Amino acid sequence: APRPRRGMRLLLIVSLALNLLVAGAVAGALLRGGGLPGQGPAMVREIGFGIWTGALADADRAALRRDLEPHRQMMREAWSAERADRDEILRLLRASGFDGAALATVQARMNERARARMELGQGLIAAHVARMSHDERMALAARLEQRLTRRHERNRGGRNGREGAD
DSSP, X not given: OOOOOHHHHHXXXXXXXXXXXXXXXHHHHHHTTOOSTTSHHHHHHHTTOTTHHHHSOHHHHHHHHXXXXXXXXXXXXXHHHHHHHHHHHHHHHHSXXXXXXXXXXXXXXXXXXXXXXXXXXXXXXXXXXXXXXXXXXXXXXXXXXXXXXXXXXXXXXXXXXXXXXX
């Protein structure tokens, strides 16, 4: 059989990484007791609010869940399509003849759904922040900064990134 081209191989690796990220996010939501995607707090996590999620106050998360409510059916349909696409990827991988074009098509659908969720989440966050008072935004900024600082320190391996420094 002919060897896959380097570009197709890279596409497969990138796609696998993205799919693992999605699977990890869903598993994390389930492990944290948030339920299935498309339901309550898990729906907020699935929408992909990213760095905002941990910085939001409980009242903010509740407001965003209410803002997501009109999109619940779309989220359920997207989750169902995601499961179907994962099944399709497994079928393609197990087939006796590998169809790289079919895999790329499935991956493109998955990427488009992820992009749509991200855009929806970004729009909801922007609208929510726009409704906040100045004091609420200042409190959000402080929580966000604290979270980002902790993440940065954790990723650098210490308080200021130098081993043995105070």
